[in-house]
Amino acid sequence: MILLCELLKNWPCTAEGGDIRTEIHAVTDHSAEVVPGSLFVARKGRASDGAAHIPEALRKGAVAVVTDSASPPVLPPGVVSVSVPDAADFLAHACSAFFGRxxxxxxxxxxxxxxxxxxxxxxxxxxxxxxxxxxxxxxxxxxxxxxxxxxxxxxxxxxxxxxxxxxxxxxxxxxxxxxxxxxxxxxxxxxxxxxxxxxxxxxxxxxxxxxxxxxxxxxxxxxxxxxxxxxxxxxxxxxxxxxxxxxxxxxxxxxxxxxxxxxxxxxxxxxxxxxxxxxxxxxxxxxxxxxxxxxxxxxxxxxxxxxxxxxxxxxxxxxxxxGRLRLPAGRMQEMEKNGIRVVVDYAHTPDALEAVLKALSRTATGRLITVFGCGGDRDKEKRPEMGEIAAFYSSEVWVTSDNPRNEDPEAIIRDIFKGIGRQTARFRKEPDRDRAIRYAIAGATPGDVVLIAGKGHESGQTAGGVTKPFSDAEAAERHLSHYHGNHLEISGADPVQSVEGICYDGGEME
CATH class of the missing domain: 3.40.1190.10 (Mur-like, catalytic domain)
Structure with missing residues (x-):
């Protein structure tokens, strides 16, 4: 607990209504986290303005509201209205002070x-x-x-x-x-x-x-x-x-x-x-x-x-x-069976993908097979660049979905293919990430390395505003467990040779 006046001391502000010696029992900018006695900082976010959540904060017991608006809101009697030049900066100051710096x-x-x-x-x-x-x-x-x-x-x-x-x-x-x-x-x-x-x-x-x-x-x-x-x-x-x-x-x-x-x-x-x-x-x-x-x-x-x-x-x-350092989960995370190495890595940028592929290309005794996609709703310019990098280092590439979010997965894949150019890698598309991982492992032979890039430690996949459970490492372990000498024992699955998708062998995309 801290008094509101202690948070406002030496800070440029104007306080109206209520008592500035009010006890503050929490500081937050999320109305869902407000508890009785909270100071609610209504800062402007990327997607919304915190001012829209002031009514909810008041219903939950906020005793003071901070804004940086030119027109401070009218608050109920007893609730302190505080105006500051920068609500986000005040939020950081207040949180630090509340917890004793x-x-x-x-x-x-x-x-x-x-x-x-x-x-x-x-x-x-x-x-x-x-x-x-x-x-x-x-x-x-x-x-x-x-x-x-x-x-x-x-x-x-x-x-x-x-x-x-x-x-x-x-x-x-x-x-x-x-x-x-x-x-x-x-x-x-x-x-x-x-x-x-x-x-x-x-x-x-x-x-x-x-x-x-x-x-x-x-x-x-x-x-x-x-x-x-x-x-x-x-x-x-x-x-x-x-x-x-x-x-x-x-x-x-x-x-x-x-x-x-x-x-x-x-x-x-x-x-x-x-x-x-x-x-x-x-x-x-x-x-x-x-x-x-x-x-x-x-x-x-x-x-x-x-x-x-x-x-x-x-x-x-x-x-x-x-000499005893260990990588965190989802960073060059390896598993192996019958000479097939599968590596899961969080690489989701051009530089990161190139660094991982370069490292694996130096240790692979067979082919380097890459499974990757790009996230939706952001950084479209990196998609063709990552396609070009994957093509340069890989013998075979499965282009799939990452976290498409609110974008069409097929549109993201098309952007990736724009960077392939005349590279010699064999490309296929499979929007379903689990199937892409399965097919990549199924097509591997002893000595090959399968890189699954982009999601690393993540335990979910977001598409259409919904996040469903999905782990690259768990999918790889599951499909690798069925590997028995260059084929997967998966009942009801079509042969890999019949998978529909775009193949690219240095000529035109089909």
């Missing part, structure tokens, strides 16, 4: 980038745990404390809203956590979700082609990412990514990381040429067993090591922990 008692590491946020934050958590530091990881896969998933309810978002963020940070403080690694999405940064959260280190991984449509263009996307430069006390930068260097131009990184040696406070991890890693940092280095594959994961590990060294952890111990 927990970020100031933690070392918060915020990781941003088009790809790799989940992997890097989990790597940071693993390195800190081995160093005896109690750390939490917060992001796409929920809350993890000291290496264990916490039974803590959170909205399914990469960067949670302020009302949830500061509450969970308070939970971490109470649990004895000293460091938190969290994912900072472009949408979260643009929406001010990390405002008034004390961030010690901001890590910039990479800049790719994703979420442009949701931001209204590439420039707006880059501006959202760049907000982390101002929010963080210091930044850690991928020196191998020109777009990151340009985004952070003018700021002096506390640390840099990459795939080659460098001067100063720089961390690097490279392939040693014999299946291991060479890790180095200013004044030291070590040979490390390679726990995961792919150049992109070496960079992810370098970013995590840089975060650990920035936190003052002992370098040699951190380097030793590198």
């Amino acid at each position: 927990p970020s100031e008692r933690l070392s918060v590491i915020a990781v941003t980038g088009t790809n790799g946020k989940t992997t890097v934050t989990r790597f940071i958590g693993q390195i800190f745990k081995e160093a005896g530091v109690k750390a939490a990881v917060l992001g796409t896969l929920g809350l993890w404390i000291d290496g264990e998933q916490a039974d803590y309810p959170l909205p399914p978002m990469t960067t949670v809203p302020p009302a949830h963020l500061h509450k969970v940070l308070r939970h971490c403080v109470d649990a004895g956590v000293t460091h938190v690694a969290l994912e900072a999405s472009s949408l979260g940064l643009e929406g001010g979700r990390l405002n008034h959260c004390r961030i010690r280190d901001g890590i910039f991984l990479n800049i790719g082609n994703d979420h442009h449509g949701e931001h209204g263009g590439e420039a707006a996307y880059l501006r959202a990412k760049a907000r982390l430069v101002k929010l963080a006390d210091q930044i850690i930068v991928n020196r191998d990514d020109p777009a990151v260097l340009k985004l952070c131009e003018g700021a002096i990184p506390a640390w840099t990381f990459g795939g080659t040696p460098g001067d100063g406070r720089h961390v690097w991890i490279a392939d040693d040429g014999s299946g291991g890693w060479e890790a180095g940092w200013c004044g030291g280095g070590a040979a490390v067993d390679a726990p995961v594959g792919g150049e992109h994961n070496r960079l992810n590990a370098a970013a995590a090591l840089a975060a650990a060294l920035s936190a003052g952890l002992e370098p040699a111990g951190c380097a030793g922990a590198l």
Whole structure:
């Protein structure tokens, strides 16, 4: 509980009606979360204006309402009406204050980038745990404390809203956590979700082609990412990514990381040429067993090591922990039967898909078969690019649905096919994702690798406004269990050879 006047102190605002010494028992911008005694912040969202939900908030017991409207609403007697310049910024401030400004008692590491946020934050958590530091990881896969998933309810978002963020940070403080690694999405940064959260280190991984449509263009996307430069006390930068260097131009990184040696406070991890890693940092280095594959994961590990060294952890111990890193669920997640390797990965951007395909192409002894699609209602420009990348690296490609949302799956598939050009890969379409996975595995032979890309850890598929249970990993395991020497034992299924779809062998699409 906190008095309303404590939240308004030193904040530019106008308060009318009611008593500013009213007790506040919750702060939220979602009317569904209002409880008696709540402060309801009616901010403008992407899809709706919070002002439309003020009546519901009042019915549920809100005692004060905050808006940034030029015409504040008329409220019932006794309810305080507060006008502020920026409701979203006030929301972040109020939530932080309500929970005792927990970020100031933690070392918060915020990781941003088009790809790799989940992997890097989990790597940071693993390195800190081995160093005896109690750390939490917060992001796409929920809350993890000291290496264990916490039974803590959170909205399914990469960067949670302020009302949830500061509450969970308070939970971490109470649990004895000293460091938190969290994912900072472009949408979260643009929406001010990390405002008034004390961030010690901001890590910039990479800049790719994703979420442009949701931001209204590439420039707006880059501006959202760049907000982390101002929010963080210091930044850690991928020196191998020109777009990151340009985004952070003018700021002096506390640390840099990459795939080659460098001067100063720089961390690097490279392939040693014999299946291991060479890790180095200013004044030291070590040979490390390679726990995961792919150049992109070496960079992810370098970013995590840089975060650990920035936190003052002992370098040699951190380097030793590198050899025991584990990827999170849905990131290069492998299963195998009778010589058929199936890999499930979250790669849903051009850069991520290319990184995974490049890594798998180096280890596959047979064909590389790819199953993927693209999400609906966003980033249409990346679809043909992903089709071109899949064609370049793969022997065979099954183009299917990802999360079509409110778009026609066939239209999304047509966009993907626009990028195929004259590539030699054999392409087929199968909008039903489960069938596409089944057919890809059925057509594989020992030595082949089947990549199922795009959804990774996700447990549902959204189409037509409805989300139904679906897991790539579960589908792959189910169909792989029926594999017996280049055919699937599935009763009632048509032979793979008779599957209807578009085939492409370097000529015209049928």
